[in-house]
Amino acid sequence: MGLVLFPGDGDTSSPEVSWSYTGFGAFRRWLAQAEGFELDEMEGFGGQRPWDDVSTTLAPLLNRPDNAGPDLTPIQCATILPRLREIADQPQGRSRDPLLQRHLDDAHQLVVVLQLCIEKNVDLLFC
Numbered sequence: 001m002g003l004v005l006f007p008g009d010g011d012t013s014s015p016e017v018s019w020s021y022t023g024f025g026a027f028r029r030w031l032a033q034a035e036g037f038e039l040d041e042m043e044g045f046g047g048q049r050p051w052d053d054v055s056t057t058l059a060p061l062l063n064r065p066d067n068a069g070p071d072l073t074p075i076q077c078a079t080i081l082p083r084l085r086e087i088a089d090q091p092q093g094r095s096r097d098p099l100l101q102r103h104l105d106d107a108h109q110l111v112v113v114l115q116l117c118i119e120k121n122v123d124l125l126f127c
Contacts, residue, residue, distance in 0.1 A: 057080060
């Protein structure tokens with residue numbers, strides 16, 4: 001069982017990105033580290049640090065339950081997109097770390113999905 005993020009446009013041929021729940025957790029921890037904090041320190045993830053304590057445009061993606069939270073609106077997608085694109089496009093040197101490469105590939109796929117949600121003015125659905 002896993003998690004799929006896709007545009008709520010009703011088009012089954014639209015791009016999507018998917019993870020196992022463990023993989024999605026690892027992806028979000030990687031994004032949080034890129035933003036300068038540890039996800040496990042945050043409220044809702046086993047820690048005590050309030051979300052008001054961090055400043056990131058990725059918060060709508062990071063601060064939510066895996067599958068029980070609300071879908072993301074096109075406005076939230078537009079907020080997330082620029083920073084996610086920056087992270088995905090950062091030069092990684094000659095790193096051959098397969099986990100890093102997987103995170104970068106997932107980030108690029110999510111960029112495509114977010115862009116489509118914005119263009120079509122539809123929510124990003126979590127299923």
